[in-house]
Structure formats: structure tokens, C-alpha cells
Amino acid sequence: MKVGEAIRAAAARLEMTSDTARLDAELLAAHLLGMGRSEMLLRAMADEAPHGLDALVERRLGHEPVAYITGRQEFYGLPFIVNPAVLIPRGDSETIVEAALAARPDARRVLDCGTGSGALLLAVLAYLPQASGVGIDRSEAALTVARANAEALGLRPQARMERADWHAPGWAEGLGGPFDLILANPPYVESEADLAPSVKAHEPHGALFAGANGLDDYRVLVPKIPALLAPGGVAVVEIGWTQAEAVAAIAAAAGMDARLHRDLGDRPRALELFRK
Known part of the structure; x- marks a missing residue:
């Protein structure tokens, strides 16, 4: 069987559990071939199919995320190692990186709270060669x-x-503050939220859930941010799409103003916080 045929067969099987069946099949096949998806589509579709694709498809049929199966996820144009110890970096979170780089392109000291895979911090540092974090x-x-x-x-x-x-x-x-730039993607999912099986069954709950309304960690972390900011410093905090008003109120009580940033889907995604 050729690569193209194997991908079509895998995609047909995955349609029952995945909204991105074809993409999933292509990513799994490219992983086994040891090349990027684009390279595979351009150069390898007529090659012999790699061994082991059926086994990876079985794992995906059990709702295991493709990123955990391959051990890789791209974020802000950079390749990241991921496993079930960390949340999978998502494109929506690139909003935090963009807001941070726009707010403080001159930052020299950066703090990332809840770093997980390191995606936010490392993406920012990749574009701020003068900074450490x-x-x-x-x-x-x-x-x-x-x-x-x-x-x-x-x-x-x-x-x-x-x-x-x-x-x-x-x-x-001992963290070396104060900081010009603080990034944070704390847990913010409601404890009874109805999540996709690929998230609820596989991603780390400690990085997801934050009480009945998802605000528990904001109530603890946000009031501590002003003391960690250098003069002119900025914090960029990821939020759930319904939480902008509540988190802005927590920030206001701590003496900070908030500027909202939306993701590519035009949903509230981040709050840029700074001292009043």
C-alpha cells in the first residue's frame, strides 16, 4: 500500500471520532516517515506506506491527542516537545505572545507563571534576544x-x-524580579465543564480546572502581580472567553487596569494588565 492510500484508509476510520480525520491521518503518517507533513504531501505520497500507522490510528480512535502520539506540537512557528505532563499549546494562546511582544518589545526580564511546556516563555524569548526569563x-x-x-x-x-x-x-x-513582562496561562476551566474526551481524558487536570467558575487561580495569582512588575511592566494573562469582566474586576481591585485582546476567532482570549 502506498502512503496516499494508507492515509485515505486511516482518515476513513478516524471520521467516527475526529472532526479533523484527514489532517490527523496525515500528521500520523508524516511522523512515522520522519518528515514534515508538507514534505510528505509533496514528495512521499507514492512511496510505500510506513509500518505502524494502524497502531497509531487505534490510539487516536481512543481520543488520544495527535500531539501526544507524535510527541510534537508547533506553536508560534516553533516546534515543541509535548507529553501528557503538559497541556498541548494551542493556536489561540498565540494571542498572548503577540500581545506581550507588542506591549514590551524592550523587555529584559520575563516571568511565565504556569509554564507547562514552556511555550509562551520560549516563544517570547525567541523574539527578544536581549531578554532572559x-x-x-x-x-x-x-x-x-x-x-x-x-x-x-x-x-x-x-x-x-x-x-x-x-x-x-x-x-x-529567588525568581529574580521585578519583571518587565509577566505571562500567565493559569488553570481557568470550570470544574464541571463539558470538555472534549481528548482533553478531559488525556490532558493534565491540574493545569485545566480552577473551581466552580474557573476563577480560583486568578483570585490568588492576579493580586500578586503588581509587586512583581518593574516600573512600566505589563502582564498578559490568558482567560476563558466568558471571564474577561470577572478577571478585569480582580485586577482592578489589585490596582491594575486591563486591556482586552481577542484571538483569531474574535473571542476574548487575554487581558493585558498594568498598574493604574
């Missing part, structure tokens, strides 16, 4: 992934990954 996470397994990504992207000299939990006293001591 620290990514914090309470999960040592996540930090292992973030450090591997910093190494793979050649950003290890700029990026330091540290274990810290903003729920703990003194969590920010």
Missing part, C-alpha cells in the same frame, strides 16, 4: 518538558525553569 510550574514533570524545549530551541542560556506554586507562601522569592 524564568518559567515556573508546580509540576516537576512539566518542568522537565520545558527544560527539554529550551535546550532543543537553543534558548537554554536565556530561560530558567523553576518549581514554584503561587498558592504557597514566599513562592516568588
Whole structure:
């Protein structure tokens, strides 16, 4: 069987569980061939199909995300290592990177709260060669992934990954602040939210859920941001699309104004916070 035939057969099987069946099949086949999807489509469709595609399709039929199967996810044009210890970086979160780079292109010290795979911090540092940053996470397994990504992207000299939990006293001591730029993608999903099986069954719950209305971590983290910002500093915080007003109110009570940023789907995605 040729690559093209194998992809068509895999896509037909995946249609029962995936809205992106053809894309999933192509990504899985390209992974087995050891090349990018575009290269495969241009050069390899008439080659012999790779062994093992059926096994990967079976995993996808169980709602395992393609990114976990391949161990890779692109974010802001950069390749990231991912595994079930970290959330899969999503295109919507690129809004945070764009807002941060626009707000403080001169930043020299960056803090990323809840760094996970390191995607936000490393994407920003890739475009700010003058800057250094620290990514914090309470999960040592996540930090292992973030450090591997910093190494793979050649950003290890700029990026330091540290274990810290903003729920703990003194969590920010030793991080090297104050910071010109703070990034944060805290847990913000409601505890009873109806999530897709690929998310609920496979992605880390500790990085997803934040109480009945999804605001628990904002209530803890956001009031601590002003003390961590250098003069003129800015924080960019990801939010759920219904949470802009509530998180802006938390920021206002902490002495900060908020500017809303929308994602490509025109949904509220991030708040840029700065001292009043």
C-alpha cells in the first residue's frame, strides 16, 4: 500500500471520532516517515506506506491527542516537545505572545507563571534576544518538558525553569524580579465543564480546572502581580472567553487596569494588565 492510500484508509476510520480525520491521518503518517507533513504531501505520497500507522490510528480512535502520539506540537512557528505532563499549546494562546511582544518589545526580564511546556516563555524569548526569563510550574514533570524545549530551541542560556506554586507562601522569592513582562496561562476551566474526551481524558487536570467558575487561580495569582512588575511592566494573562469582566474586576481591585485582546476567532482570549 502506498502512503496516499494508507492515509485515505486511516482518515476513513478516524471520521467516527475526529472532526479533523484527514489532517490527523496525515500528521500520523508524516511522523512515522520522519518528515514534515508538507514534505510528505509533496514528495512521499507514492512511496510505500510506513509500518505502524494502524497502531497509531487505534490510539487516536481512543481520543488520544495527535500531539501526544507524535510527541510534537508547533506553536508560534516553533516546534515543541509535548507529553501528557503538559497541556498541548494551542493556536489561540498565540494571542498572548503577540500581545506581550507588542506591549514590551524592550523587555529584559520575563516571568511565565504556569509554564507547562514552556511555550509562551520560549516563544517570547525567541523574539527578544536581549531578554532572559524564568518559567515556573508546580509540576516537576512539566518542568522537565520545558527544560527539554529550551535546550532543543537553543534558548537554554536565556530561560530558567523553576518549581514554584503561587498558592504557597514566599513562592516568588529567588525568581529574580521585578519583571518587565509577566505571562500567565493559569488553570481557568470550570470544574464541571463539558470538555472534549481528548482533553478531559488525556490532558493534565491540574493545569485545566480552577473551581466552580474557573476563577480560583486568578483570585490568588492576579493580586500578586503588581509587586512583581518593574516600573512600566505589563502582564498578559490568558482567560476563558466568558471571564474577561470577572478577571478585569480582580485586577482592578489589585490596582491594575486591563486591556482586552481577542484571538483569531474574535473571542476574548487575554487581558493585558498594568498598574493604574
